[in-house]
Amino acid sequence: MSAAILRHPALREWPADPRDRLPLTLWDAAAIAAAVGGTASGEFQVAGIEIDSRDVVNGDLFVALRGEAMDGHRFLDQAFANGATAALVDRPIDRPHVLVEDTARALQALAAAARGRTEARIIGVTGSVGKTGVKEAIFASLERASRGAAHGSTRSYNNHVGVPLSLARMPARSRFAIFEMGMNHAGEIADLTRQVRPHVAVVTTIAPAHIENLGSEASIADAKAEIFAGLEPGGCAVIPADSPHFERLAAAARAAGATIASFGKAPHADMRLLDAIPSVNGGSLVTCEFADGRLCYTVAEPGEHWVMNSLAVMAAVRAAGGDLAAAGLALAEMGGLKGRGARHGIDVPGGKAMLIDESYNANPASMRATLAQLGQTPSHRRIAVLGAMKELGDFAEGFHASLAEPLLAADVDYALLVGEEMHSLARELGKHRAAVLGKPFEWEHCRTADEAIGLLEDFGIVAGDAVLVKGSNSVGLGRLVDHFTRQD
Template sequence: MSLHPALRQWPVLPRDRTGTALWTSAEIAAATGGRASADFQVSGVEMDSRDVRGGDLFVALKGETTDGHRFIDKAIALGARALLVDRPVDFPHVLVPDTTLALHALAHAARDRAQAIRIGVTGSVGKTGVKEAIFAALDRGSRGAAHRSVRSYNNHVGVPLSLARMPARSKFGVFEMGMNHAGEIRALTAHVRPHVALITTIAPAHIENLGSMEAIADAKAEIFESLMPGGTAVIPADSPWCQQLRAAGERLGHKIVTFGRSADADVRLLDSIVAANGGSLVTADLGDTRLCFSVAEPGEHWVGNALGVMAAVRAAGGDLGAAGLALAEMGGLKGRGARHQLRVPGGKALLIDESYNANPASMRATLRQLGQTPATRRIAVLGSMKELGDFADGFHAQLAEPLAEAGVTHAVLVGEEMRALARALGKGEGGALAAGLTFAHCDNPAEAIAALEEFGLTGGDAVLVKGSNSVGLGRLVNHFTSRDG
């Protein structure tokens, strides 16, 4: 049977000749300088034995307190196809002198073999959500040829692992980079070597370690240091540190693209109105064109995020139409805005899960969002914000005003640092800052669950749960959502 002429003439691209396996044993050995014990192919790369899936390469990393080689049997039992190890084992493997260095080498090989446009994302607030939005936009526009780091794999292990997982056929790669000390993003961006680098915002996260907002901005600007030649630095025009970030990018010779509400922003907000689903309808000016698109995620902060997404997608050569559709369809991520409907006496209550992370800027943004959420009563469960050092008491106490502005009826405050907010709310006659605002302070999530149960949720309530991940408010979210299911 002969092929239709149109099929015979279909262009064959170099990526079409690439194998479908993520890695072969020969490729892993060549990338790492190791020695393969057998011929094999793997479909994934994993460093945590608990997360191994069938067909994975399990990388036995050695840390300060544990050694991944202890979990080889568990990884094999869960379906690992092969291992990356520093000692011979009785399973298919590649033997290397140092598994951490080998993972880095594998990451660099994945980066260099794929003809992918790479986008790096950092910032004090919104990294993961913006990374997911850029990925959704590029994946839709490229029909499934985009790759990204999953979860918050944004540190010295997660970034190389995410790179090592990038298929050779990828057209785009989106990588999140986090830090809590100066110099960390410099090392991460050297792995990724992005073509586009986006800073979402500058806020007092990790100020305990960095000492000042200017130092935080400098640390975030490290993402520009390993941008590819001709790369684009995407920065927030409305930030007080915009000029500092711009100067950092310009010193390195990069193209600068700004986004925000500022009159001189390259991707500028013209108008936004709240949509019926709680999101926003946005009109933006990109200089040579205007876009009107919907953003499913609620809150003014997501209007700004969406402008950054559009700037990054355009800089990467992506499809802006597909980006608009992706933003219209995005749902909240677990711990970062996921919304749950709880069955309670009198109907349903809304629970907004922001339990994964918190700093002063994101606290204010999500409390503002809570204030715009239609509800009979608004309840805030707030966990301590970490890594604020000597600034902690002041930043926690300052949340009293946004709580009142949001029309919060009741607050459950969790963690030692939240005592400063409890004191601020307890000042004045009547024992509360604002009329009708009551609160309880708890030491841990278990006490917070009991306090919220005692308060009692009813139909029409809206509950915001937000705090640093180490506080453990995900337990409270799981308690109420699993009981409801």
């Protein structure tokens, strides 16, 4: 290299980044041992962390958790065969390891150490509907803006095991990190948010999910608002302006000392929807307004619910100091997640049909939203495979019966109802057997996903059909999705 090049100001004054001093590897043996108060068998470095031996890849630390029915130590051989570098264990083994008294507590300690060492801006996401999709969209936005320096929880790792696992996986050099927090009882999010300690806390929406355990939507709002209690000083609460529980959420945020960034259609919304026009690809062209101006962007995911989700994403990215232009590009490129809106083209007699996979979760609000979207989907015929909605308790019969109205409004040609709880919807639909605006309406009710597969095969999917599959995960409609997409 010539002296002239070395004298160039851009090379002499390359900007220093404090993160450059941080380790490139995720964890080494000494750091793990110090964090968890354990004893390392020797020197090693790990690039990832897993608790399921089937998911282990080369370079991972396998955490051998013990539960009521299963002991992870039984799967150590499989974990090392799959490429684990070391294991976190509560008994000595003849492979690289860190020995502790309790591996679950050690994982919590490793999570705390990861949170303590990071300088990243942390975003926490919760809500009754849409939290996984919003979390993924925020991650995609911030990863694009930071050129790969964002970290996010995977899948729906949002509980007392998934959150500390996601924290422990956070690289020291992360600039942003996004974590999902879920619950089905009061107090659970309070515990999770104390671990995450977000700078920005997002509540997507409040709906009667888990109402069996909480009793009312107001109590659900209170449980979701626990996320604000963990906010770092000066933190921001991102909340839905159109929610009937807006004031309740806002009061909880103010009590935690948070600033508020609301989103929605309401005139008082900080990230306010001005317009949403359906786009040719099935998504929407969105225009929103906020304090600094206006923004126009495309949302690839179809449906009004994704228009509202996008506003939450924009509000969160802005509050975290991210790039709104990068967020717009990320939203334009996002595809549906497995079990949460993924769309599959399947080979059927005469050509292709579309299967919409919403098989992972269901509650009254998300059922209505996805049925409305099905009704707007151009197709030869519309088919709805609806699984039971769980954890509704004494409210279950009424909520299932109330699906008749959005189902009929979606102009569905055939409905397949799966699960005992769907009996009340079947009874309600019996009143509408004749027709909707003169159009025949067929439906059948069965108990299991396997029965549903047979009934749907007998009915026959043909070219141009749109098939929506939605239900609570425990109903098992993912098997139905796999069955028909495997045929493709």
